[in-house]
Amino acid sequence: MRPPPRHFLLLLLLPLFAAASPFSLTLGPSNLSLSLSLTPSSVDSSSFPPSLNASITLPLSHIGFKYHGRFLCPPHVDAGTGGVVQGGLVLHAMSEERQGWDRLGEFVAWSLEWQVEEKHETIPVFFQTNIRVYVSSPLLYLIAFEQVFPQGTEGSASLYADEVISSFPAFATGPDSEWEEYGFLTYAHNMACAEGVLFCTPVGRMGGRKEDIALLSDSTGQQGGVPLVLFPPPSPPPPPPPPLPSTSHQTREGGKEGRRKGQPPLVILSPLDNFMAMNVFFENRSQVLQYGVQGKVNSLPPGFSSTTLLSLHLHSSPTLAVEEWGGVLRSYYGTRKEGGREGGREEVTKDYLSYYTDNGAYYYYLTEENKTYEETLLDLISYSQAQSISYSSLQIDSWWYFKGRDNGTSTWEAKPDVFPSGLEGFQSELQLPLIAHNRWWSVETPYACQNGGNYSFVVERRQPLPPSLPPPLGAGGTDRYDAPSSPPRQRRRLFGDDVVPLSYGAALPLQESFWTDLFRQGKTWGLRVYEQDWLHNTLPSLNHTLAPHDG
Numbered sequence: 275m276r277p278p279p280r281h282f283l284l285l286l287l288l289p290l291f292a293a294a295s296p297f298s299l300t301l302g303p304s305n306l307s308l309s310l311s312l313t314p315s316s317v318d319s320s321s322f323p324p325s326l327n328a329s330i331t332l333p334l335s336h337i338g339f340k341y342h343g344r345f346l347c348p349p350h351v352d353a354g355t356g357g358v359v360q361g362g363l364v365l366h367a368m369s370e371e372r373q374g375w376d377r378l379g380e381f382v383a384w385s386l387e388w389q390v391e392e393k394h395e396t397i398p399v400f401f402q403t404n405i406r407v408y409v410s411s412p413l414l415y416l417i418a419f420e421q422v423f424p425q426g427t428e429g430s431a432s433l434y435a436d437e438v439i440s441s442f443p444a445f446a447t448g449p450d451s452e453w454e455e456y457g458f459l460t461y462a463h464n465m466a467c468a469e470g471v472l473f474c475t476p477v478g479r480m481g482g483r484k485e486d487i488a489l490l491s492d493s494t495g496q497q498g499g500v501p502l503v504l505f506p507p508p509s510p511p512p513p514p515p516p517p518l519p520s521t522s523h524q525t526r527e528g529g530k531e532g533r534r535k536g537q538p539p540l541v542i543l544s545p546l547d548n549f550m551a552m553n554v555f556f557e558n559r560s561q562v563l564q565y566g567v568q569g570k571v572n573s574l575p576p577g578f579s580s581t582t583l584l585s586l587h588l589h590s591s592p593t594l595a596v597e598e599w600g601g602v603l604r605s606y607y608g609t610r611k612e613g614g615r616e617g618g619r620e621e622v623t624k625d626y627l628s629y630y631t632d633n634g635a636y637y638y639y640l641t642e643e644n645k646t647y648e649e650t651l652l653d654l655i656s657y658s659q660a661q662s663i664s665y666s667s668l669q670i671d672s673w674w675y676f677k678g679r680d681n682g683t684s685t686w687e688a689k690p691d692v693f694p695s696g697l698e699g700f701q702s703e704l705q706l707p708l709i710a711h712n713r714w715w716s717v718e719t720p721y722a723c724q725n726g727g728n729y730s731f732v733v734e735r736r737q738p739l740p741p742s743l744p745p746p747l748g749a750g751g752t753d754r755y756d757a758p759s760s761p762p763r764q765r766r767r768l769f770g771d772d773v774v775p776l777s778y779g780a781a782l783p784l785q786e787s788f789w790t791d792l793f794r795q796g797k798t799w800g801l802r803v804y805e806q807d808w809l810h811n812t813l814p815s816l817n818h819t820l821a822p823h824d825g
Contacts, residue, residue: 330584331451336444336562338363338388339401339421342429346390346401363388363401374406377606378416381406400424403442414598415539415586418546419443421566422579431572435820436495438555438566440574443582447480448561454481455507456541458490459592462498463810480504481561491558496568496814499554500545501599505592506538539586542599546581546606550813551822570820578822623709623803626666629654631673632711639673647673647692648700655704667802669709678716679739680778685720686712686792697799707802714812715781721788722781729788732818736779776815 338347338361347361366389373382383406390399402422410416421442430439447453459477478486493499545552545565553568565582567574585602587595604610631637631651641650651668658665674692678684688697701708715731718739722731783789793804813819
């Protein structure tokens, strides 16, 4: 008996001048090799090269899920020994090619159903993998990879939330893979795209140096990795065009500027649904990129499914490709861009100049000498108007509300020593909409039922609270905002008064009515935008946010 192949090979062949032909799915001799031949139904021959070939490798060793502490996968050839590894999953059924339609458009689809096998006995636990291929336009092809748990799963948690408990799709990215020469760009860490911040906007080469591999590994999991933009290596320059008549304005690409014949597609990967439950995990050792449910989930309910979208963009601009990808998601969910020309609605906080007092601003935990924040900000706006600087809104950062002993938000209300007139009085004189910051909720928040409040919260305490709230560091002008030893007008350090991380725990509101009441109250004092900060800490700090929920 021939050993099963090491990989699924998903081969996308785009013969751009061929007549329409059906999509096809064929199994290899061992019934474990998947091939896909994609032929568009119609194309504009003036826009494309004669052919465009792309291949995607899905290693069987990384397709599967965790079940009772063990990662189960289909049989595959071990790269080290060359022997066949029985991974605990066997192919139970494979569907014929079918056609259909959903919110992404018309598709051709196949389903593979895997069954758990233990000690040569199959048990009724299934893992289903579905593939749907869409020709969204002559320039855009979509592939949806769906993983389904018809009967759920249990005993699946990993040690680390950054990992995944399920994996489909998975892509080999190391040497000799189709991705080896591709570059990558993604967004990651707590201050994505902040200029000069280490590891921000990671860019590297997929099969590149150890530094690139480590960077991609550090930028996935809970830290980010969505979307992951993979751009092909530069194509060699085209030959010089033949001379054109002086009266012709035709471009050398048949009317399409900037397109090089034969250039591989740009690829974007991201979840299509269940965004908060999904991880992209790059396994450093094997250099395999995996998409699945995040690692701390110990069980999944029957019928759970999640889908990863791979989009192939037949143009050379990453910017245009990301805009197309965003358009696909907005179309899928029936949303649109808001504000400015796209949405047809003016938005003062986005389309016009605003003044911010957050981290890095001059008045971040800093007032004028012997003045409150209220007086300082009114003086600031008066001065700006005198200088013909017109602000459309004002942001108030984490210095304005009450905090608990764990430094989380206790009550989202103005402290009287900050705004003696209250926010309503301040805003009535300011006459500008407010953008108001908030952080994680304190385990002491009086809004929670656990603390005598009226709203349902999850409250997770990690350790006993300190006797009092640690004083903020380094604000000048008045000792209201100073630590006792701080010299006058010392600038704030990087994270302001956020000297206590979530080591004491956090709270999380569970009722929609809480937010309705909070925002209704905010509208009375001019709230235009609610700015929820510290989500990158809250999500991994609570067991509640790392577990599955029905709603």
